[in-house]
Structures are given as structure tokens and as C-alpha cells.
Amino acid sequence: xxxxxxxxxxxxxxxxxNAATSRMRExxxxxxxxxxxxxxxxxxxxxxxxxxxATLAAGGMATVYKGQDTLLNRLVAIKLLRDRYAGDPxxxxxxxxxxxxxxxxxxxNIVTIYDVGRDVVSGRERHYIVMELVEGQxxxxxxxxxxxxxxxxxxxxxVDIARQVCEGVGYAHRRGLVxxxxxxxxxxxxxxxxxxxxxxxxxxxxxAMPSTGERADVVWGSPQYYAPEQAAGAxxxxxxxxxxxxxxxxxxxxxxxxxxxxxxxxxxxMHQTASPPLLHALNPNVTPQLESVxxxxxxxxxxxxxxxxxQFARALSAYAxxxxxxxLVNLPxxxxxxxxxxxxxxxxxxQPATGATRASNRAPTSTSNVASPPAAPxxxxxxxxxxxxxxxxxxxxxGLIPLYVLVYQAYQTPPAPTATPPSATPALPITSxxxxxxxxxxxxxxxxEATRELALLGLGIRVxxxxxxxxxxxxxxxxxxxxADALVDPGAVIxxxxxxxxxxxEVPSDLIGRTLDAAISQTLAALGWNVVVTEVLDFSPRxxxxxxxxxxxxxLAVSETLTLTVSSGGRIALNVDMWPVxxxxxxxxxxxxxxxxxxxxxxxxxxxxxxxxxxxxxxYLFNPEKTSVLAQGEDRxxxxxxxxxxxxxxxxxxxVEDTYALRIPDNLSPGAYPLAIGMYDSNGRLRVVxxxxxxxxxxxxxxxxxxVQ
Numbered sequence: 103x104x105x106x107x108x109x110x111x112x113x114x115x116x117x118x119x120n121a122a123t124s125r126m127r128e129x130x131x132x133x134x135x136x137x138x139x140x141x142x143x144x145x146x147x148x149x150x151x152x153x154x155x156a157t158l159a160a161g162g163m164a165t166v167y168k169g170q171d172t173l174l175n176r177l178v179a180i181k182l183l184r185d186r187y188a189g190d191p192x193x194x195x196x197x198x199x200x201x202x203x204x205x206x207x208x209x210x211n212i213v214t215i216y217d218v219g220r221d222v223v224s225g226r227e228r229h230y231i232v233m234e235l236v237e238g239q240x241x242x243x244x245x246x247x248x249x250x251x252x253x254x255x256x257x258x259x260x261v262d263i264a265r266q267v268c269e270g271v272g273y274a275h276r277r278g279l280v281x282x283x284x285x286x287x288x289x290x291x292x293x294x295x296x297x298x299x300x301x302x303x304x305x306x307x308x309x310a311m312p313s314t315g316e317r318a319d320v321v322w323g324s325p326q327y328y329a330p331e332q333a334a335g336a337x338x339x340x341x342x343x344x345x346x347x348x349x350x351x352x353x354x355x356x357x358x359x360x361x362x363x364x365x366x367x368x369x370x371x372m373h374q375t376a377s378p379p380l381l382h383a384l385n386p387n388v389t390p391q392l393e394s395v396x397x398x399x400x401x402x403x404x405x406x407x408x409x410x411x412x413q414f415a416r417a418l419s420a421y422a423x424x425x426x427x428x429x430l431v432n433l434p435x436x437x438x439x440x441x442x443x444x445x446x447x448x449x450x451x452x453q454p455a456t457g458a459t460r461a462s463n464r465a466p467t468s469t470s471n472v473a474s475p476p477a478a479p480x481x482x483x484x485x486x487x488x489x490x491x492x493x494x495x496x497x498x499x500x501g502l503i504p505l506y507v508l509v510y511q512a513y514q515t516p517p518a519p520t521a522t523p524p525s526a527t528p529a530l531p532i533t534s535x536x537x538x539x540x541x542x543x544x545x546x547x548x549x550x551e552a553t554r555e556l557a558l559l560g561l562g563i564r565v566x567x568x569x570x571x572x573x574x575x576x577x578x579x580x581x582x583x584x585x586a587d588a589l590v591d592p593g594a595v596i597x598x599x600x601x602x603x604x605x606x607x608e609v610p611s612d613l614i615g616r617t618l619d620a621a622i623s624q625t626l627a628a629l630g631w632n633v634v635v636t637e638v639l640d641f642s643p644r645x646x647x648x649x650x651x652x653x654x655x656x657x658l659a660v661s662e663t664l665t666l667t668v669s670s671g672g673r674i675a676l677n678v679d680m681w682p683v684x685x686x687x688x689x690x691x692x693x694x695x696x697x698x699x700x701x702x703x704x705x706x707x708x709x710x711x712x713x714x715x716x717x718x719x720x721x722y723l724f725n726p727e728k729t730s731v732l733a734q735g736e737d738r739x740x741x742x743x744x745x746x747x748x749x750x751x752x753x754x755x756x757x758v759e760d761t762y763a764l765r766i767p768d769n770l771s772p773g774a775y776p777l778a779i780g781m782y783d784s785n786g787r788l789r790v791v792x793x794x795x796x797x798x799x800x801x802x803x804x805x806x807x808x809x810v811q
Contacts (some may be wrong), residue, residue, distance in 0.1 A: 124526070140703050147172075148221045152180055152232060157742070158755045160706075163187055168235065168755075171216070178216060179236070183229040190620040194229055201231050203279050204302035211270030213290065213300040221351050235298070237754060238293055239710055241286035241350065243684070247710070249357060250679050250792035257387055258422070260354035263289075265418040266297035266345055272412035274302065275340040282338045284346035285327040325373075325634070326359050330402050335369035335632030335663070343405035343416050346400025348407075355392075356384040360400065366636045367651075367665050374402065392421055541596060543586035548599050549577040562595035568602040577601055607631075609664065611654035617645045618668050630660035637670050641692045644671025677794035680781065683717075683749070684708045685796075686757075687805055694809040697770045701808060704761045705779065707740065709752035717749045717781040717788060721762050723808070724776045728799055732775065735764045750780075766810060774807040 108612045146154045152169050158179060159166040164187075169180040187193050198218055205215040217232040239247075241263070248254050254261070267289055271281055281288075281302055288301040325333060329345035332338050352360045362376030363369040381396060395417050408414040539559055544552040549565070556563050569580060581599040584590055607629055616622065616760045618635065626633050640648060649667040652658055671689065678685040686706040695701055701723075719740055723733040740747045742758045752758070764777070780802040781788040787801040797804045 112748050118647055121680050148180070148228065148230060148503075149219055152178070152217075152230070154180060156183075157759075159708075159757055159759045160759075169232070171232065177235045179213075181231045181233065185226065186619055188227050188229050190624070192624070193620060194227070197229065197764060199300075203277075204274075207274055207277065207279070207302065209270050209273040210296065211266045211298055212273065212302070213298050215302075234298075236290040236292060236298055236300070238291050239754060240726065241289040241291055241297070243352075243710060244794065245286060245353065246677065246679060246794075250681075254357050255354045255687050257355065257392065260351060261392070261418050261422055263291070263297050263354065264347060264351040265415050265422070267299055267350070268411040268415035268418060270297070270299040270411075271343050272410060272415055273348065275343070275410040275412060276734045279342050280338050280340055282332075283327075284343055285355070286350055289350070310428050326361070328373060329372070329404070330374040331404055333373050333632075339404060340410035341407045343411055344399050345401075345404075347411065347414060348396055351379065351394055352378065352400065355381055355388055355396070358384065360800040366634050367663060368664070369749075370634065371422065391424065395421055493791050505618070527591065528596055538589035539592055539594070541582070541584055541588045541590050544579040544582045544596070544598060545586070547579050549579065549598075552579050556596055560592050561590070562593070564595050565600055566597045567599040570597060576603065606657040609650060609652055609654050609656045609658050613647050613650050613666070616647050617643060618647055618666060619645070626664060630696045631658060631662060633663040634663055634665045635668060636665065637668050639672075640669035640673055641672045641690070642669040644669055644673065645671055646671075674795075674806065676796045676805070678790060678796050678798075679792035679794065680788045680803075681791050682709060682713055683752075683781065683788065684710055685779075685794075688805045690806060693806075694811050695766055696811055697766050698768050699766055701764045701766060701775070701777065702761065703763075703805065704759060705805075706760045707760065709754055711753045711754045713749045713752040715750055715783060719760070719762070719779065719781055721764060721777070721779040722802065723764055723766065724778060724799070726773050726775060728776055728804075732770070733764055733767055735762055770810050774809055776804045777808050778802040778804050 148154070151171065151173050153172055154167040154169050155177075156168045157165065158168050164181045164183050167180045167182065169178050170176070171178050183194070183197065187197075190368065201215065201218045205218060208214065213236060214234040216229060216234070219230055219232070220227045223231070245255075267284075271284065274281060281299070283301060284299070288299060290298045290300055292298065327346045328350045329338065332342055349360060356379070361369060361372040362375060363372060378400060381393045382390070398417070399407055399414055408417060477586055485515055539561060541561070542555055542559065544555070547555070551565050566583075568577075578601045579598050580601055583597045590596070610626075613622075623633065629722050638648065640646070642648070646669040647666055648669055651665040651667075658664060672691060673687055673689040677687075683706070686708050688706075689704040691702055700769035716739065718736045718737050721735040722731045725731065725732055738760055740749060740760050742760065744761075747760070749760045762779070766775075775801070790798040790801050790803060793803065
């Protein structure tokens with residue numbers, strides 16, 4: 103089947119775009135006029151109002167800039183949609199709808215959206231979102247920094263951050279908005295300890311339902327935080343957000359993800375079927391009560407999780423209050439504790455964790471936390487009320503004895519014999535007291551067989567869910583509630599999940615070699631497949647499709663997973679911590695060179711906080727043994743797209759893309775030669791705190807082993 107012909111059928115002809123009504127002006131300003139963190143002296147103004155000052159972050163779908171609202175004279179963050187998505191009318195429409203919905207969210211734990219707009223330049227639309235500028239770092243950066251410095255999150259800090267995230271997301275849930283892409287990169291931590299959730303809208307727009315009514319189950323990005331139903335292609339719900347927050351809380355508590363695999367397909371399967379390692383085995387400070395809260399959020403079945411983030415937040419708040427109460431219990435008692443209230447008695451009491459030291463390690467909580475109740479006044483005489491309650495309890499126990507005797511006699515007395523009419527119906531699996539019926543095992547049986555078997559037992563059946571399944575042409579029972587062998591009342595209704603036969607379609611045979619763009623993604627999604635994209639190191643153009651699983655020409659049922667392996671375009675994620683700077687990635691044009699040729703490579707730097715000092719960059723080619731330098735580049739200050747970007751002007755979140763070149767010496771023998779880079783000033787090189795995915799050599803980062811042929 104030819105994908106081009108199929109795309110024409112599914113997508114149709116593109117609609118004509120409206121004539122441009124606004125324009126993008128290019129304004130030149132001196133570096134003295136630019137704010138801190140500005141990486142260039144050339145700026146862009148959107149709709150005569152929003153001036154782009156510096157790049158803060160660059161993602162696959164959008165670029166985020168630090169900007170200035172010239173009308174209100176305030177600093178903002180501006181997210182600009184990339185061209186490949188801005189040209190898709192359906193994506194843009196959903197993007198704007200979700201962004202406008204997120205703009206109505208006004209909560210201290212959500213990054214505020216100020217404006218949504220578009221501009222036109224050279225006949226192409228530019229869509230953008232203007233939002234609150236948050237000074238700080240995201241949760242992923244904080245996790246990496248703490249792991250590198252041996253200061254993991256305390257129990258109290260992790261619970262408090264997760265609770266704040268839940269409160270922000272719960273606010274969105276109450277207004278009918280699901281985030282769909284919660285992960286540490288989308289949680290900002292401010293300098294005053296507040297967690298703020300960002301990126302409402304764009305992820306939801308990407309996985310939105312297209313106007314044709316078909317499913318659009320494209321899973322893009324990091325699948326470590328997707329809920330099982332999202333990995334399976336089902337529509338996300340508030341319970342899906344709960345699962346993602348549960349993964350983040352697990353990561354903060356354990357110092358690792360619950361599921362790890364370099365294969366996205368395998369990772370999706372683990373989310374759907376595997377059990378995470380026990381939290382207390384990874385962190386002995388995690389109490390059984392807290393572990394049960396986390397495991398409830400990570401339940402495979404959405405119905406078994408907290409129904410939304412609000413409910414999850416209440417569970418975390420209750421645990422935090424229990425921790426405070428437990429700390430008070432562990433203090434040397436001077437008076438008897440007060441009798442617990444009925445509400446407090448219904449909560450499980452946590453086991454002592456680290457004694458009275460737990461309170462000293464708590465991170466500051468928000469104003470929504472409830473203070474611990476005061477201690478009861480000292481008792482100087484006998485507690486008359488306590489004796490009265492004890493006497494009343496004793497009388498109640500005495501009153502139960504006659505009732506117990508009656509029940510025991512009733513069960514010991516055999517029922518009077520009755521005539522049983524002849525029947526071919528098999529004996530029913532009923533308990534000895536004729537009070538309960540044992541539910542039969544229904545999994546694997548057709549819906550018709552299950553219905554007949556339950557009818558013989560006097561039980562009803564209700565189909566609560568149909569799951570697409572291309573492996574069978576019949577409706578087969580997959581799950582049942584209550585489970586098999588459970589005792590139920592006569593006439594009870596058994597709820598079942600059954601398979602839904604779906605059509606198997608042919609995988610296009612012309613995918614390999616093409617570049618994955620919005621049109622291809624939309625076409626494959628419209629066919630009803632769950633498309634998973636995995637990026638691997640390759641020097642083909644970025645996004646070029648290298649492999650398809652199952653291969654082209656195969657039959658694949660609707661709702662099954664189609665895995666596309668695409669090229670990284672020579673980009674290698676490194677994530678090297680050189681605090682206060684992170685070396686995020688390097689991009690090379692190719693892997694092999696000849697002597698005398700120049701190696702050109704692009705490095706992405708990110709500031710974790712204001713740098714405040716001027717550093718230079720040095721890059722080198724080492725011999726294979728890494729004992730001597732064979733070639734050295736021109737040491738210089740960083741540049742952003744060829745323009746000066748001194749590190750002294752970098753603030754937290756500043757992103758700089760710098761390009762370097764190095765000539766390979768003549769007559770160099772064939773082999774692998776390490777290419778390394780580092781930053782330094784008069785005091786020496788910037789220290790490599792954590793090499794991330796790279797290796798370090800005397801505080802130099804080895805970017806790649808160049809092959810000389």
C-alpha cells in the first residue's frame with residue numbers, strides 16, 4: 103500500500119490559508135539594551151508587542167524564549183510552535199483550543215498563561231503562547247543535581263512537591279482539562295520552594311482526536327511517565343495524570359524510575375504488566391503507609407487508582423499530617439495523649455521512621471497544610487470518663503454473647519429436607535450455608551458462554567468495557583469483577599471486560615527513508631494504530647525513518663502498536679553536569695573523517711542558575727590512549743548562532759547553541775580519536791560534577807570518538 107495515496111485519502115487537500123493580517127518585525131538592538139541572559143543582539147517582535155530576548159529551551163515541538171511584553175512592560179516566557187506543526191491546521195486548531203483552556207487556569211501551582219496568538223512572516227504562520235516567566239529549575243534538573251551531590255530528596259520534600267503538583271493538576275481536573283504529559287521536565291521549582299506545573303495544552307493537542315472521528319494515538323516523547331492506558335493507545339483521563347505524578351513521586355523517593363528500558367515498546371509493556379521494585383527496598387525510610395499511597399497511584403487499572411489529582415493530594419496531605427503526629431508521639435511524653443477523634447481513628451497510624459529527627463528534615467510546607475492538634479492538658483486525678491467508657495464497652499460485649507449463641511445454633515441445625523424435582527441442571531457451586539454463590543472463572547470464554555454459565559448460577563452479567571483486539575473474531579471475556587471463586591450474593595451481577603474484534607490493516611511499505619512529519623503521523627494515527635516513535639543515534643537527517651516494526655506489508659490490527667525508529671540527525675544527548683552549567687547535547691555531521699578534514703560539531707549549553715563569571719571554551723582531539731592532545735581548537739568565549747554570548751550574562755534556564763570546528767592533523771593513522779571539550783577561566787577548568795551519558799577526562803567532556811579512516 104502506498105502511503106502517499108493513503109495520505110491523500112485520509113487527510114484530503116489542504117485548506118487555503120487566510121491572507122496575512124500581521125507581520126513579524128526584525129529589530130536590531132545593542133547588547134547594552136538587552137536584558138541579562140540575552141545571547142544575541144538581534145531580536146524578534148511578535149505582533150508589535152512581544153519582544154524575544156533569549157532562548158530558554160528548545161524542544162521537538164516548540165522553542166521557549168525569554169521575552170518582554172512591551173505593552174505591560176513585564177518579562178514573560180514565549181513558546182513558539184515549530185514550523186512542522188504550525189503548518190498542520192488540525193494540530194494548530196487543537197493547540198489553540200487547549201492553550202485557551204489552560205489560560206483559564208489560575209492557581210499558584212500552575213504556570214499562568216497570559217496570551218495565545220499568531221503572527222505571519224514570509225507567508226508562514228507563527229503560533230505562540232505567552233506565559234509567566236518562572237525563575238528556577240525544573241524537577242528533572244533538581245533530581246540530577248541532588249543525585250550528583252549526594253543529597254536526594256527527603257521523604258517530606260518529595261511528598262510536599264508531589265502534593266503541590268497534585269493540587270495544581272487537580273485544579274485543572276475540576277475544570278475538565280487533563281494534562282496528558284506530566285513529567286519532571288514539566289514541573290518548575292521556584293527559589294522559594296513552590297512547584298509549578300507547565301506545558302498544559304501542547305501535549306494534549308498532539309494526541310488529540312482528529313476531526314474525522316478516528317483515533318489519533320501517537321505517543322511522542324519520554325514514555326517513562328505514561329500511564330498504562332496511554333501506552334496502550336487509550337484516551338487519557340484524570341487517573342492517567344495521577345499515574346504520571348505517582349511515577350514522579352516514586353522517582354523522588356527511590357532515586358530511580360519504577361521502570362527502565364532503552365526500548366520504548368518494552369517500556370510500554372512494563373507499564374502495562376510489570377510490578378515496580380518495592381520502594382522500601384530502595385529507600386528504607388519509606389514507610390508502609392507512604393508506599394501504599396504510591397502503589398495506589400501506580401495501579402495498572404485506572405479504576406483502582408485515585409480518581410483524580412485532588413484525591414491523590416488529600417492522601418498525601420493525610421500522610422504528611424500522620425508524619426507530624428508520629429513525630430509528636432515519639433517525643434518524651436509528659437501527659438497522656440488525648441483520645442483520638444473518630445476521623446483520626448479511621449486513619450492508619452504510620453510506624454516510627456527516624457524518631458524525632460523527621461520533623462527537623464521537613465521541607466517548608468505550603469499554607470494549605472493543617473497544623474498538628476495541641477496536646478491535652480495534664481490529668482491530676484482518675485479519669486472518670488475513661489472508666490465509664492470501659493464499663494460501657496464491657497456491657498456491650500456481654501450483650502453480644504446471646505446473639506452469638508443464636509447464630510451458632512442456626513448454622514449447626516440442618517435444614518428440613520425438601521423434595522428436589524428431577525433436572526438435568528448441574529449442581530450449583532453454592533456455599534454450605536446457602537448464603538453465597540461462588541463466581542465462576544470466565545476469562546477466555548466467549549461472551550455468550552459466560553452469559554449462559556452465569557444464568558445457570560442465577561447471576562447476571564454486565565459488560566463494562568470493550569478492548570480492541572485483532573487476535574480474535576469473537577467477543578471474549580478478558581477480565582471479570584469480582585474475580586473467579588469470589589463469594590457473591592445470589593442474583594449478583596458480574597462485571598466483565600470483553601475483547602472487541604478489530605480490523606487488521608496493512609503497514610505501508612514506503613515508510614523507511616522518509617522523514618517523519620505531521621502528515622505521516624496523522625495518516626498513521628488515522629488508521630487507528632498506537633504509534634510509538636523511538637530516536638536512535640544516526641547521521642541521516644533528523645526524523646528520517648530507519649526501521650518499522652512490524653515491517654511494511656505486514657498486517658497490524660487497529661489499536662496495536664506500530665514502532666517507528668527515526669534518526670537523531672547526529673544529535674547525542676549527554677546531560678553532563680558542570681554546575682552551574684549543563685552540557686546537554688552535541689550534534690555531529692558524520693562519524694568518520696579523513697586526515698586533513700575539519701570536524702564541525704554543535705554543542706547545546708544550558709545554565710542552571712546565574713553564572714556570573716566569564717568562561718572560555720576549549721576543545722581538543724586526543725590520541726586513542728587519551729594521554730596527549732593531537733589538535734586543539736581556538737579557545738574563545740561562547741557564541742549563540744555566531745553572536746557573542748558571554749557566560750557572565752547567563753541566567754537560570756538560558757540555552758546557548760554554539761558551533762565549533764577542529765582540523766584533523768595530516769598523516770594521522772586510522773583509528774578512533776576522542777573529541778573533548780571543556781570550560782575554564784583563570785582559576786582553572788569548570789569541574790565535571792556528573793558526566794551523565796559521557797565520560798570525563800580531567801574535567802574535560804569526551805563528546806565522541808571520531809573515526810579517522
